[in-house]
Amino acid sequence: MRLYEHEAADIFEHAGIPVPRRGVVQSPEEAVDLAGRIGYPVMLKAQVLAGGRGLAGGIRPAGSPEEVEEIARTLLNLEIRSMPVRKILVSERVNGSKELYVGIAVDGSVGKPVVIASTEGGVQIEQTAKERPEKVARTYVEPDFGFHAYQARSLLQGLGFSQRVLISCSDVLARLFNVFTRWEALIAEINPLMVLPNGGVLAVDARMEVDNSALHRITHPLPEYLERFQNPIERKGREIGVTYVDLGGDIGLISSGAGLGMATMDIIGERLRPANFLETGGGITEKLLYQCMELVMMKPDLRAIFLNVYGGINPIHEGARGVVRYIKEHNVTLPIVAKALGNRQEETWEILRSGGVHVVTETATEAAVQKLCDLLAGDGQADKFMTR
Structure with a gap:
C-alpha cells in the first residue's frame, strides 16, 4: 500500500535522509501559522494516495500569508482521482542547482x-x-x-x-x-x-x-x-474479501480468479480501457457477486461491465443471482457482458439474461470482448473507448 508523502518523509528523516522543514495541516488557518514558522516561500502539497498531483493542481508555491490561505482553501476543496484532499503538507521551498x-x-x-x-x-x-x-x-x-x-x-x-x-x-x-x-x-x-x-x-x-x-x-x-489501503474502493474490496485494483479506465471487470482476471484485463486492454482488476478469490456466492457489482459501480464514469467467471467445484448460478439482484435493485442501465462457464452454466445463463445481461456462451474471452465492443459501437461509443 502507498503511504502519504508526509509519512514517507518522516520515515526517511528517521533513517538519516535530509528532508525539508515541513508539517501537516488540515485548515487554511493552520497552514498560515505553520508557513510563518517555516519561513517564506513555501510549498503546499495536497496529501492523497495518488499520482499526478502536480498536473491536477495539487502542488502549489506560496510567498505570503494571503497566498497560503487562498491556496490551502482551494486544495482542501479539491479531489484528485476521486480522492478528496483532507490534509496539506506545508514545506520550505527549496532552491537547488x-x-x-x-x-x-x-x-x-x-x-x-x-x-x-x-x-x-x-x-x-x-x-x-x-x-x-x-x-x-x-x-x-x-x-x-x-x-x-x-x-x-x-x-x-x-x-x-x-x-x-x-x-x-x-x-x-x-x-x-x-x-x-x-x-x-x-x-x-x-x-x-x-x-x-x-x-x-x-x-x-x-x-x-x-x-x-x-x-x-x-x-x-x-x-x-499501514493498515490503510490506497483508495476507498480498494479498502472496501479488502473488507468483503476480494482483490480490487484501480486501473483508471472505464470498463468495469469482475472475474473469479487472479489468472483469469489478469488474462481478461489484458484482452480488454487491447481494444478498450479496463477500469479495474477485481477477482473474487474463487468465491461465487450470491452475496459476494452482489457486493462485487456494488464495488465496481462505485467507480465514477463507468461505461460498461465485463463479467468473466468459471465454476469448477463451485456452482456459478448463485453468483448470477447476486448480479441480477443488484441490477434490478439499482436500475443499472450500463451494458453488461458476461462469459460464465462451468458448474450449472446453462442455469446461470438464463438467470443473467433475465437481468438484461448479454451472455456469450463461447469459451474464448476474445469473443465476449468483441461482443462488448459491438455493443459500444452500436451506442456510438466505440471511438471514445478504443485505445490507440
Missing part, C-alpha cells in the same frame, strides 16, 4: 531489488530511461548482502557528479536501501532529490509503498497508517 532521481523497486522478473539513479529528475523518469538511457544508472542487489555507500558511489560515478555531490547522493541512496529493506517496501523513491549550492542534498519529495503480504515479518512497531 539540480534535480536528481533516486529510487529502489522490486523487479519481479528477476526477483531482486533494482536501484535506479538519474541526473534527470522529474515526473518522466520512465521516458528518460527509454529515450536517454545514458542518463540513468541501475544495478540489481543481492538481498542477503545489502547495498552500501561504496556500491552507491560505484553506481553513480558514471553520471558525472562532482565529488561532493557524489558523496552526498551515495549516502542518501545507501540509507534509502536500508529503509526499503527494513519496511519490506515494494518501492522507495525520492523524486526529486535536490542538489544544494553547497553540494548537499534534500529529499524534496518522498514516495513509498509497503508490501501488505510482508507486514507480519516487520519486527519494529507498525504505525496505524
